[in-house]
Amino acid sequence: MTETLTERSQKILEAIIEEYIATAQPVGSKALARNHDIKLSPASVRNVMAELEELGYLASPHTSAGRIPTEKGYRFYVDTLLQVNDLNSRQKDQIELQYQQHGLQMADMLREASRTLSSVSHYTGLVMVPRLKVTIFRHIEFVRLSPRQILAVFVTQSGLVQNKLVEIDEELTPRDLEQITNYLNHTMTGLSIQEVRARIVAEMANEKALYDHLLRRTFALSTAALVDETTGDIIIEGTSYFLEQPEFSNLKCMKRIVQTFEQKNILIDLLDRGLDTEGVQVIIGSETKYSELADCSLITAAYSGKRGTLGTLGVIGPNRMPYSTIIPIVDYTATLISRLLDTDND
């Protein structure tokens, strides 16, 4: 809207937001003029505040309270005022320490990431488990549970194990299965699942292949086994930190948020949005597009393995979050996880 915000206004807006983040109390002109090395009288501060409110960056709960930031205020703060410091080495160590455990498998590592995000930030940690299609084929195994039921156990390059129950139309003998397994493990290793599927389609298009009974079955089975899960999985840790936030002391609204977490799908959608984004992304309040999370903000970043983005991770908390400290935490964690996934099991 209005592109004019004097440097002084910006400085005051920043001070108000930081004060509010620290105290969770509406910020008044007097306290502000006193604490934040602002060389102005409370009266002048008031003038600026009124102006900022007019422009929509601030709001006042009632006449005789101070001001609180609006979403627009937070957005401006995050976009232009905020300068994120790097973590100091002590903080980096604190995060890194959690992954020193011997031979963590990917699943454990992701859970640990969520836990660490939560405990370091004191908000709720979120980690999206990589979708099947972006993982890299390493090994597949079929176990016959019954004549028509095959359990496909699929190991990705990074040691993530996914399994899926496949119902088949025609019976397969153990011998058939063994051949199929061998074929897939020899031809597909190292390809991404997307590539594997493309390859299968390509081979099937090759008419000759269709005459090969084994190949046809292989395609049928592996297509079924590698079909994409519609919904990803997400690891949520530290929900209890939400209970500490004064803005959610209202049980009614607290419950709505916890329920939203339990359903997971909304969070999955929000994390998905960060998949194609470079660096850290901040989603504030109604930008989530979900009314349940109107008072929540997310800070997310994508992590990647050897071959591109795998998933996203982040932190969710109230709008009033200390962005300057959380952003580098999320950023560093994403980088760290990416590095670990890259070097591990090479």
Next chain:
Amino acid sequence: MTETLTERSQKILEAIIEEYIATAQPVGSKALARNHDIKLSPASVRNVMAELEELGYLASPHTSAGRIPTEKGYRFYVDTLLQVNDLNSRQKDQIELQYQQHGLQMADMLREASRTLSSVSHYTGLVMVPRLKVTIFRHIEFVRLSPRQILAVFVTQSGLVQNKLVEIDEELTPRDLEQITNYLNHTMTGLSIQEVRARIVAEMANEKALYDHLLRRTFALSTAALVDETTGDIIIEGTSYFLEQPEFSNLKCMKRIVQTFEQKNILIDLLDRGLDTEGVQVIIGSETKYSELADCSLITAAYSGKRGTLGTLGVIGPNRMPYSTIIPIVDYTATLISRLLDTDND
């Protein structure tokens, strides 16, 4: 302590507890005499109440409030007063319906069980995932992640997939692995993991076997792969129901409980206690031995597969729970899960 409780006292105690369960309000003599077809005047009821309080079954928050049950009161109620009705067929259908989905794997089924327990009872559902040692060996597969790292993927009879990263001392070639896999899959299928381990120990004791290089490696690897996890896993669903309970409206205590849930280990311990117990078990308040859960009660039951008990499931809520409706829900769910695990994938 005192074994004498007249029939009249018992009847009044029962009425008080049921009234309190329904309303969450201290129960007074007048309301009680009115509603619960008790043919006594409020004054007489008061006399009995005073007596029950003396004996420790009731407590009064303050002089001019009614009475609330103590733990001892609940315990007596559950042990001798309570008569649980069977579920009617509508309720059974409501539970059963959740499992009609095509080809659920065991893990999905257990999650569904937890979810259903929660949604039907309106409290928090708990399901303990079977410990490795009680599951039945169906198939094992080793995937080499690096020369010294082997991923052991292990499929149980019921389709549960567990995997474990094993670090080995001496390198194994793919050919070695294949032989080991074949050996294990041919000799061990159908045995419980406990039996598999016993078998391995027995074979190793047989001195001749030690000269067989392959066998020795097999034992080393499979011992490592099948080593018991120290801590089981638990599926918790419906934490948000806790936020509805008026007794936990105090955020401080609410947070302590949610944190306890997040750590999981306490709940695992509590569910473990029900492993060797037949039928439904009720743990009330301080009987949990955990101060964090002093105001919570658990209702648990063990479920089993073809070959004995696999794990436990149940519901956790405030002491003030409608035991008469929850107990049959837990009971029926345990029976149902056991039946499904028995018939499925045979």
Next chain:
DNA sequence: TTTGGCACTCAACACAAAGGAGTGCTAAAG
């Protein structure tokens, strides 16, 4: 043994007054 009556207790609720943090406006000072 049961019950009605009665004095007593005490949380909960409502209402009023005091207190205080903060605002907007105006007029004087820089």
Next chain:
DNA sequence: CTTTAGCACTCCTTTGTGTTGAGTGCCAAA
């Protein structure tokens, strides 16, 4: 023209004070 001190005003919050009413314990009568 900008900044600031002063001041009246707003309105939430806190505190205090009755008042209400549900519930109790006890006693004496049925």
